[in-house]
Amino acid sequence: MSMISKFSSSIRPHRITALLLPALILAAGLVLLASCTFDLDYGRYAVVYGISDYPNVQNLTSTDDDANDMSDLLLSQGFDVILRITDDPNQDQTDPPNPPNIDEASYDQLNRDFQTVAGQADLDDLFVFYFSGHGTQLAAGSTENTPGSDEEDEAIVLVNDALTLEEYLRDDTLADWLRTIPCARRVVILDSCYSGGFISNSLEADAISQNFTEEGANGLFETLGNAIYLYANFQDYGSDIPPGEALVMAASGELDYAYETDGNGVMTRYLLESATGGDYNRDGYVTVTESYFYIYRNINKNFNMLYGPSGYSFFPHISGAPVDYILFVNE
DSSP states (O other): OOOEEOBOTTSOOOOOOOOOOOOHHHHHHHHTTTTOOOOOOSOEEEEEEEEOOOSSSOOOSSHHHHHHHHHHHHHHTTOEEEEEEEOOTTSOTTSOOOOTTSOOOBHHHHHHHHHHHHTTOOTTOEEEEEEESOEEEEOTTOOOOOTTSOSSEEEEEEEOTTSSSEEEEEHHHHHHHHTTOOOSEEEEEEESTTGGGGBOOSSBTTOOOSSTTSSOOOOHHHHHHHHHHHHHSOOOOSSSBOTTTOEEEESSOTTOOOEEOSSSBHHHHHHHHHHHHOOTTOSSEEEHHHHHHHHHHHHIIIIIHHHGGGTOOOOOEEBOOSOOOEEEEOO
16 A cells, blocks of 8 residues: 655655544534434535646645545535546556546636635535645745644645646635635535644644644543633634634644545545445434544544554544534435
8 A cells, every 4th residue: 555645845744653532522422413304405516626746746646536536426415516636647547537627726726616606606505625635834924823723824735727836725815715605504625734724723623632743632521611612702813714614624633644545545535435434323414523533433443553653643633613514415
């Protein structure tokens, strides 16, 4: 199994050393949804981006497959999907060619795609933005001021329209773009390194440290107490994506790598599986929380336990918010 971490080559690598506590708060929260019924009579929109071919940094191998597979899943779930892929031309030539209208996963194109959805969607609708590709950190021009975070902005690495340069979409810029989407339900899913830094909250609902390399984690009751305090006294610090703007599911902490293997990114593999395996309360629906919990458990069991001793370990993160949205229908 080959592994590539999804980070910009200009970032200094570091070794991951700590294993932290499970997401007990989510397991408890799933019970609350057991007796709910849901009305899905609303529109569902998705913008799906996957970049394998980068002009000046290491190419990735599975991120285009991540986007294709995620697009297929969302289409089967009734979403209107905008799919953009920048493919690696050195991949297996037996792969079917991409349709000509999707090979342009650029910074400006993403902005245009957000504008397209903004002109089509309504308040009651659901919007999902999915990205698989490189992530990085940017110190120059950083506006990061969320307590508990480092002093750098996190960013996903896109390309320009000419596909000749990398362009960086910062966390707070993505938050600004999300505000143009009129949907009350908004979900951001990032399979990239450092993606936990897109979460604008000193508490993360998974009870895992923002930085996976830090020792220790809050216990369940301390986490619940912090959650109640933060929800009652929430302050938007103006950086990252506030929980009131979108639920964010990120592959890793803000200082940690995410990994891909042959076939899919590790997080995306279990995200796709969660559509059928994540219905923990057996009500026919998979919420963002349930999907996260499925991903968390399987990364810990099937990746961290195997590769952690070699220094390859990571946990997904999810933003803290007192809401949950249906992501998949489990038919």
